[in-house]
Amino acid sequence: MPTNDSHSYNLSFTAASLRPELARIVAECYLTSGDWNLTKERILSSNALQCRSASSAVRLERELRQRLATLTHDQIGLLSQATTEDREAIAWLAACKHIRFAFEFGSEVLRDKLAAHDPVLRHSDYEAYVENKRLTHPELAQLSTSSKNKIRQVLLRMLSEAGLLAKGRPLGIIQRPTLSPAVMNVITTDNPSWLAGFLVPDTEIPSR
Incomplete structure (x- = not known):
């Protein structure tokens, strides 16, 4: 890992x-x-x-x-x-x-929010994650606005397809999939x- x-x-x-x-x-x-x-x-x-x-x-x-x-x-x-x-x-x-960026978002952000009984994924959760990762991953700061938006869009779609994110506002409702x-x-x-x-x-x- x-x-x-x-x-x-x-x-x-x-x-x-x-x-x-x-x-x-x-x-x-x-x-x-x-x-x-x-x-x-x-x-x-x-x-x-x-x-x-x-x-x-x-x-x-x-x-x-x-x-x-x-x-x-x-x-x-x-x-x-x-x-x-x-x-x-x-x-x-x-x-x-x-895609370590995706794994860490799931294992750190989504998992921690579920543990805190806060299943609502907000824009601020994603932005805070990216901002925190910029400290050790300067490549995030070099992305264009369109690239940033595309990365977020595709990641959220992946999470939805994997059953980790159900429909809901603002970005979705976090859920643990059954394996x-x-x-x-x-x-x-x-x-x-x-x-x-x-x-x-x-x-x-x-x-x-």
């Missing part, structure tokens, strides 16, 4: 929200080929993600592939054949592993610390 604040955030994730159904297609292709480069070639040559332009296909494929490449073989296998809810969970796990035994197994076998991204409190996260 990434913990070193000296490493720059990956903020180029806006080519895709979770897109669990498309992630499943990439996962299936990888399990068939066993090679990420070959997976890329097959996805793009067949337009498996059904993009309208070659450039958007390249961006979408790259983002999904880079996320899925952080998963274990068992996690990819589950993504390829699981129920809708489990696919969403594994797609969010892949996002957490690849199936299959999802719990592939996460805890890998590293149970990732459960923090699913708003599981430390007291319920098994030690390694």
